[in-house]
Amino acid sequence: MTCPRCQHVNRAGARFCEECGAPLPRACNACGGALSPTAKFCPECAQPAGGPAPRQFGSPESYTPKHLAERILTSKAALEGERKQVTVLFADLKGSMELLADRDPEDARKLLDPVLERMMDAVHRYEGTVNQVMGDGIMALFGAPIAQEDHARRACYAALRMHDGVGRYADELRRTHGVDVQIRVGINSGDVVVRSIGSDLHMDYTAVGQTTHLAARMEQLARPGTTLMSGATLRGAEGYIEVKSLGPTPIKGLPEPVEVYEVVGAGTVRTRLQASVSRGLTRFVGRDAEIEQLRRAQEQVSRGRGEIVAVVGEPGVGKSRLFYEFIHSHRTHGWLVLESSSVSYGKAAPWLPLVDLLKGYFKIGDRDDTRTIRAKVTGILLTLDDNLKDSIAPVLWLLDVLPEDHEFQRLDRRARRTVALEAVRRVFLRESVSQPLLVVFEDLHWIDAETQAFLDALVESLPSAPVLLAVNYRPEYQHAWGGKTYYRQLRIDVLPPATAEALLEPLLGDHPSLAPLRRLLVDRTEGNPLFLEESVRALAETHVLVGERGSYRLARDPGAIQVPATVQAILAARIDRLPPDDKRLLQTASVIGKDLPWTLLLAIAELPEDELRRGLGRLQAAEFVYEAKLFPDLEYTFKHALTHEVAYGSLLHDRRRLVHGQLVDAIERIHADRVAEHAERLAHHAFRGELWSAALRYLEQTGTPASQPSIDAVLGGPESPGNLWWRGMHQRALALAMWERAMAPDFGNFAGMVLANFRLGQINHSLGDYERAAVVLAENVAVLDGDLRGQTFGLAGLPSVLSRAWLVLCRAEQGAFEEARALADEAVAIGIAQDHLFSLVVAHAASGGLHTRREQFATAIAALEQGLVLQRVADLAILFPLVAAPLGWAYARAGRHDEGLALLHEAVARAEEMQQAANHALRLVWYAEAQQLAGHADAARRLALQALETARRSGERGHEAYAHQLVGDLASRTGDNDEAGENYRTALALAQRLGMRPLTAALASRLLSPR
Template sequence: MSKILSQKEKIEGERKQVTVMFCDMEGFTPLVEELGPEESYSIMDQVYEILIHKVHEYDGTVNEMTGDGVMALFGAPIALEDAPQRSIRSAFAIHREMAQFSDKMRKEQPELPPLKMRVGIHSGPVVVGTLGNDLRVEFKAVGDTVNLASRMEGLAEPGTTYVSDDIFKLTEGFFRFEALGDREVKGKEEPVNVFRVVSPRTRRTRFDVSAESGLTPFVGRERELELLMEGFERSKSGRGQAFFVMAEAGVGKSRLLYEFRKAVANEDVIFLEGKCLSFSHGVTYHPIIDVLKFTFDVREGADDSEITERVKKGLKILGVDEEHTLPYLLKLLSVKDSGVDKISMSPEAMKDRITEAVKRISLKGSELRPQIVAIEDLHWIDKSSEECIEALLDSIAGSRIFLIFTHRPEYVHTWGAKSYFNQISLTHLSNRESLALVRHLLSTEETDKELDDLTFKKTEGVPFFIEEFIKSLKDLKIIERKNNTYKIAKDMKAVSIPSTIQDVIMARVDLLPDGSKRLLQIGSVIEREFGYELIKRVAGLPQDELLSALSVLKDSELIYERGIYPQSNYIFKHALTREVVYDSILAKKRKELHKEIGNAIEELYGDDLSEHCELLVEHFFLSEDYSKAADYSKMAGRKAEKNVSLNEAAAYAAKRVTALEKLPETKDILKQKIDARTSLGLYMFQLFYFVEAKDAVEPIFKSAVDIGYTKRVAQLYTIMGTYSYWVKEDFKTGIKQLEIAADMSVKSSDVVSGFFSNQWLGFAHAYCCNFKKANRHFKKALQINIETKNIWGTSVVMGCISHWVLNYNGLIAQGYKMSHKALKVALKSGDIYSKA
């Protein structure tokens, strides 16, 4: 919240996945009429205080005061990885506080109606930014997130929270809902599925939900589990141990802990757990309170007297003195009459007494039985809990206590290093292990290789990413089951990164210092890997500032460095991180950055742009500088052609066509369009895609003829002739068009149409058993290739003469001799067809 407030005035526009909550008071207008403006204002002032406080408590921001309520955002301007869950918890807190406030007001003014709020919540994409000094939200065509949240609030009954289907899907494991069915909503053509939030469930983490619904196979962590078991054995013998399990979000920290808990289930051991939650970092001693509830078996909803009795009974079993322990434990457990108020001491002394009490029961407990204390997600820990754990860590060396902590890489403890401290770093799953997860999720023993490769590329061995990605593919029907296997069934452009993954990634990115975040955004626009000199030129930062910002990104493990400064390259650790960061940048800003990057590459590598032409195509195309995009597409296509990569050459030719089509029509542009479409047609023609070749050249055929572009017209007739003959099977027209091409190739001295028209006339005549004519055209094609020293074409035509003319005429010996010559030439050219 502090970062949100301190940076509110300089948040640059970004596209974000945001949860929007509308909260309005029921019966506000009659209330004003009955009480008058002054008294109503006083009541609403107190209501606003409740609303704002409860929104901020869960790291939301109040975006707008609506007169009788508020509009709040969760996940903007700072992303939150569990924004939908926070918004509902905030709504529960609002309803609870408002009920207490209403009771209080009605005792003072019995004539007042019950004061209740209606809450509506929806999640979706929005654009956030600053205008003047106020945070504002702009809504683009990507969705009507705010409108639908407002409609949910309008449907809600007083004192209830209504949510959309999107919110339900994201939080159904954490709360109980009542399905209200489809409702007609203003502004929506189709009815909207609506849910009423009933109550929270006991599950508090994503893993808790997964464990209840069924876990995927435990793979790739066998050695790490062995290390934990070995450490546990040491602690049982009186050599206390502490293990720190570190990994990024979703890599498997909670799962490893779950499997360890299962492994020791039959041991005579006390297993205590505490969780640091993202929305509880402001709650002092939260994980310690969790551990105490486990220790004394305090159930949810227990009243003060029951809690006191359970703690007293537990202390007696442990043999711990009540006088110096009980009051402090009861205070942590929120018992009103804990006895602490009767003891006069400073806050620091109180903290010391609490720490000593926790340490005392832990050490005493381990004397009865070995004790395991597991605390998850230290990156969200509060300061008081951290200090309490530090004191416990200093005391376990000779005890039977086994401590396990999980945390993300960004968390660095200050507890030093001791001989009984152990670090486990979880790595990503291998492709084989990832595949086992995918097949379990799809309930199949076989998956299509294209789907496997896509999953490996997108998720890179992060189990959480794998689960969410596969779920998204199934939900969107991008994949389908065929013959006991799953295959990709739709264009992958329809796939968006699941909001759950976006939230996890952007929650980390938004916590970066401004300079580092901006650098990450620039890097995401360049490509997954970017060089130091290039980003330095685009960012325009002083060297020290640039290196400092890059260092933050490396330390946070968002990027890796390769090479030696200043020839360093930087690589996004996850392809998904790059995609999510790129998608968060507004289209206008992205366009500007692509232009700046393209210009910077030209300046840096002006002496050899052919090495970077592929990258320049993308940057200038996406910056909408279509003239340069067309030029570099031509360069990239020729480069691919030289490398005998016709598919790639065709792709760049198509890109060039698209770029030129976007430019205003001039004589020069028309000529370039004829060149580009003819090149595309020739590449398709050489790949035997005759229909696609015809489609490429048809739009400019007449224009090429009209301006007398003889060389290109000859090539166009070659393409149209092969299409007519081999696709339409209009043999007469096909031969006629190929003969026109052959004649025009002589007049224009064009070897391309000369070679191909004669070669395909040879095929056409041989197909009709006119072997003499076929031989004549094949020999013309052969002569052209020999004169131009094209050994690839020479070997191809020799093979054609051997097969289509000599062998078909029964001249087997001559055919074999010619074939042998073709093979010798093919060995020099590397042509696979002639070799065959």
């Protein structure tokens, strides 16, 4: 059910929107038509408004193919509570009301249901999951609940198949009922969190970001008969489909236009290598020994003895590229080369690789009609050998062009299968007599049972036939050929570092800025060629690299390189193929880190020791982990760093936090006598476990370690120092910012150091530690010079301006007014020179803040009013309290009480609305003082006490001093000198401790002569 207000997609049956709370329109369960709030019967189909949904589409269990349902239910426990990368598809029938109008409800349903059936058949053909049937449309997921490495491509193919199937049905309806029906489809890719899977296969999930919203909007924007998709989906399907760009398109609910594409048709590309060829292949390096093995096998075949060469390797190591280079070399001159490959959804499509092989042999094109195909097959076979005439009918049957009334069709399916397999085998063996044959079958890990049977039969015939059968597959594929004397296996692995750098050189270029990036990429990908290429592509798409392929330069510090979506999909799908218990063990182990000490595994795995050993043994056999050390303590390690990251990334935040906390307890218990030696690891797990006091304690024990987890791994997502500071969680923010600052030099991360310094300055200013804040902010001011003044480093404002602004506020509190004035002038000048409105607003706010501390209210008002004008022009709501609150106080101090109160009231309310807790105590102090100046004593005291409590709760000691001063002033006005004196003394002690010289002087004066 899509919300009409915010377009959020809600669960079927929801009465109110889960996103915005708006009431949802009622819909008829029978036909999907809109119902009024009081309707008892549907005006479209006359069914009861609360009646049950049609049984045919009542729940996912009723329409999900058995083989998919079994896979989902078998892995149910392991799939629940996971983050998944998916593609979401929405499809609906345009014109369903016209189809149902003036028809008996049952008759109308008979017309509508076949459309839904064809939609769902298309989804299931590519192993997607129909999660909801909504009246005249469906919602489907590809990549969840079971991960698929090509989910974007599958969704696009499903959409094309839908249009084709519904189009043929529409032709029939047009002839028989005079009704025209068309569907429209919308597709988007992103993340979802799978919450639970019911026994009826209904899946509850939470979209991450705009995943489902944007897919629904794509559908709503699509014209009947078309499919629209986002750029996120195109990145996963590029090359495999043909698209037409519709340009940036405004999307309701999104701040920026989105690139939208119309799916025009299927592309000519079928495999990942073909997609690479279309973009331009990288340098072929490091496989000389494997090419030589293929050449030797070829020599044996040339002597009339058939060979099987099996190339085995993990995804991305270059199995297909090896075959490509061999096939397109001079070595295959005079050979007939036939190529085919399995596809990831191919197990549900019998014969597909074999049919492709036959199409290549008979030179059958996509546009050839039935008569042409029959003529080509018949002509080629009879020309090759008259004795093959009995093979014509079985081959035509495999190609689906044999007439229905042919006698071959009268055989039962098992007999047809046996005869057809034998016929194809005879054809290829006869062809090999005329010329040596190189038959290539790729990606056997996805092969269907029928094609496997053909290969098994062909293998038995090889010893006396000049046929080289070249196959490749991933390690999990199993076959029965290993004992053949004519079988040889080539195991290829990732490239060694020097070879990997040689691959990168022509891909990146030789710009001096790229040298550290090359090493970083090789380390991260461990020399996997595909992962290297995809990482470079992702860096170019995110503008970390600028220029063109082969002549890139580094535009900004890459920081922690993210796992590209394509690589993540491959690795997630591989993890999903593990048995549920082994998958959970792998995910839990990933929380420890890449290296896995046995003692820690035992502490968190929640398994008996013997079961844990067996589970680790299975993960070793599947090549996810291996034993790294036996002495002094047993330790395992992830075979690949990227696999570790993907396994960790699939866990939900709550689960990660829990296990990190368990690890802190385990390390403290196991190493109780030498905890200090493990302070670095304890600090990491305490951070991720959100044990903030422990995190700070262990962080203080660490110096600058030689090797640390990446900054991104420690500080990702909403739990960043800036977000925590904003919400008033200053200790947590401080701990994370300290960690970020400590890590940055190790990784040569200049941007990370700048951002960490700024956050430390912000947080320490709020806490009242003005000198510590000033030190790190001054460091930024010193280094952010020249061109660096105009760099944002990922912030909304320029750190060169923001660091000066907060340094101004710190120096003002310390009484260094001249230094602060010079810094304020610089901040404004940089903002003007860079024409950066956000930064200018902050600069004027800081300048005004300085002058309010000097009690130069006319000058302060001029600066703050300019800042407020810019804030409103740029519509920067987030900065309103920063400018409006001190301006309101300045107005009040200047005698403009009504203006001041109005502005402070709005500033306080909007800060609370935005949950801006940082510095809120100071805003309340200003509001209270404005109330007192306006003669509202009761309101002033209430706000002053609230400010004091807020400051204490958030640990903002400087603001607590101001609150005590104001409470003292209010008490003094009522003649309560005891309360006044007590508050002044408390404030004075705080001000002296914090180095707040102007406030110290003011308080000393009050104590000498109380008001």
